[in-house]
Amino acid sequence: MPKIQPKYKFAVIAADIVIFTVKDGKLQVLLIKMKKKPFLDMWAAPGGLVRPLESVDNAARRILKEKTGVTDVFLEQLYTFGRVDRDPFGRVVSVAYYALIPNAGLKLKTSAEYGGVEWHPVDKLPELAYDHQEIIGCAVKRLRVKLEYTNVVYSLLPEEFTLGDMQKTYEIILDRELDKRNFRKKILALKILKATEKKTIGEANRPAALYRFLSHRPENIEIL
Amino acid sequence: MPKIQPKYKFAVIAADIVIFTVKDGKLQVLLIKMKKKPFLDMWAAPGGLVRPLESVDNAARRILKEKTGVTDVFLEQLYTFGRVDRDPFGRVVSVAYYALIPNAGLKLKTSAEYGGVEWHPVDKLPELAYDHQEIIGCAVKRLRVKLEYTNVVYSLLPEEFTLGDMQKTYEIILDRELDKRNFRKKILALKILKATEKKTIGEANRPAALYRFLSHRPENIEIL
DNA sequence: CCAAAAGTGTTCAGACTACACCCATGT
DNA sequence: ACATGGGTGTAGTCTGAACACTTTTGG
Structure with missing residues (x-):
């Protein structure tokens, strides 16, 4: 078990979003390339800390909009991941969401903060940071059952x-x-x-x- | 919207548990009577802050055990409630769980910290603190569907x-x-x-x- | 002997599955 | 003309719902 650096005195909350689309005949997720040290060049689902005066749902909507520009799409809370050692930067609990967006010629804008933003088919994911492999796996399962009993x-x-x-x-x-x-x-x-x-x-x-x-x-x- | 007192610099995490049993021909939940000011004499589902070196799941198990003594029962994460104003004491996000325990002559032990611990039928709940009415409502819904497709x-x-x-x-x-x-x-x-x-x-x-x-x-x- | 819950089959309707051919268009 | 996906009906099987009477015990 890695040592936890108590950057924060208590556990703090982040939101991570698994953004799905269907593109080129495949189910794909939006991933961001990391530039920080322990996960250098690994990929991760977009996410960020929840701000003190922002609800967790709003944080999810904000992050989704920052990365894709879309707002009126299906976005649902998935699960909360709370392992102690899931984030080497500190005690961060992640409330994961998943979103479904139509593949309508969306332009992905990268930023200096990241090494790139790209779609990846879920059946051929690169090496992922944090526990994001688990999170995405969980989201795919949920999406499959959700399709069967909802619109x-x-x-x-x-x-x-x-x-x-x-x-x-x-x-x-x-x-x-x-x-x-x-x-x-x-x-x-x-x-x-x-x-x-x-x-x-x-x-x-x-x-x-x-x-x-x-x-x-x-x-x-x-x-x- | 009530004013938030920034007791913590960031949002912190609590776990709340909706503990169900079937007793006297009714579905009941375990509630605790509050002694703190804004919720004086109101009832709440048992909960507590997640400790810095404890996973959220473990916090849930710990709280369940503290209140009931039981350990090997069904306990599942329900949903995470993250409204900004849900807790007047500070910015607290609650990861809610629900547990199912058999009604086997369980002895409830109260503590000085609370005004009492009691079972309440879900169809006749007293006034509840925080957003616990929403949480319990959500748990009841989930329990109903869960019964239909699981053991x-x-x-x-x-x-x-x-x-x-x-x-x-x-x-x-x-x-x-x-x-x-x-x-x-x-x-x-x-x-x-x-x-x-x-x-x-x-x-x-x-x-x-x-x-x-x-x-x-x-x-x-x-x-x- | 009465009250109370245990135990036991059949029928009918609706839903799900499997399956094959012709049609309209662009190249 | 041919390649490509669009569009359509039926028969057989399975599943779920409705329904009533006899049995065994304790009081």
């Missing part, structure tokens, strides 16, 4: 999308194939989508109907 | 129990009646119990077979 995919898809897009998103995250006919039947029966008049154009195949979610709020609905 | 009732029942005891526990917590035949069929089909040779004796009705859980570890199993 939160809305936060991974663009405003308008095809049923094929939606099914592919499920297949990528759940890592299994779904039956097209059963999937469409199920989803349409739930009445959580409304069809637009539009269809996809310019693709090398038959145009597909575009849908949008009726509600962009998380709701519990048995989906699969 | 955690084991931690509310004695070592040996009848199927009637088990069904009653479900009915009390879920607050709805269950069909006796369907319940027994389902539970026995899951193979999570083993029948003992024994039967209840001395009751004013037909003796019932006594069962025990095969495993006393939390497992995900579709129960209802």
